[in-house]
Amino acid sequence: MPNDCMGRPGDRSRSETPGNPPPDSFVMLHVPGAKGTGGTTIQVAKRFEAAIARVGDFDALAKLGEPLPGRRGRARGRVATLEGHSERLYLRPARHGGALGFLWRGGFLGTRRARHELEVAQRLRQRGAEVSEPVLAATRRRGALFEAIIATVYIENSLDLEGYARETSSPGQQRQVAATLGRCLRRFHDVGGTHPDLHAGNLMIENSGEDARAWIIDLDRARVRDRVSPRRRMREIMRLHRSLEKRGLKEGLGRDRLAAFWAAYVDSDRKLRAQLLSHRAREWRRTQRHRILWSPARND
Secondary structure (H helix, E strand, O other): OOHHHOOOHHHOEEEEOOOOOOOOOEEEEEEOOOOOOOOEEEEEEHHHHHHHHOOOOHHHHHOOOEEOOOOOOOOOOEEEEOOOOOOEEEEEEOOOOOOOHHHHOOOEOOOHHHHHHHHHHHHHHHOOOOEOOEEEEEEEEEOOEEEEEEEEEOOOOEEEHHHHHHHOOOHHHHHHHHHHHHHHHHHHHHOOEEOOOOOOOOEEEEOOHHHOEEEEOOOOOOEEOOOOOHHHHHHHHHHHHHHHHHOOOHHHOOHHHHHHHHHHHHOOOHHHHHHHHOOHHHHHHHHHHHHHHOOOOOOO
């Protein structure tokens, strides 16, 4: 690792994570900044603590690794290797979404949102959901606001759903991946996960064919609930459907692929199927309204 990214161990103080995170999962590192600044606070998974402590402050983390080619969306990420670890990290700057997100320029009123993503991801993983493994949330004050970096373990040999849909033309593989997505999303909902920003850019497909796995990433707006209602499930599924159409991938939504997805998601649960279908008309009306506002191939 380059020397200019290295720090002195004595420059950091350590404390257990405050609040109500999963026990023994994260610690806090405090990296002093220049005189008059608050420095960098890093909430980091314990097994990565030593390696992250050697990296340095917020600026060093922001420059760590190399840009991830082809990544779309509001926060381009970087992929980095850490000393002593076989896994690579995916680091991305935290950003606001929505039509007015650009006004904030990556600034947040506090540090809670960045830390929330790590805690939600850890809780969902403990319940068996296929979400990316959380590593750290780094924050620092910049003027009146805070900026943040989020890092997770990088999912090797993977493409986001949009990239996979554009590169894979085999109907058989597409059906298998559609079923994999259905099982992944059903498990996510069953353990209490909700993701109001679910779209083709934050679903990752690892490998393909019969051995494919699906992962849900970018959980900054995700929540863990006691129960996910059929109405909310249908809303998130249809949001994913709209994102594929919006990105110009409507041809990939063939009946056989949709059938494979629904068969895997419902998994012979007739009651759930009926409950989901009871909300179909409402969601199709929502889709019709969205079509007025966007044209295919536009990003979420």
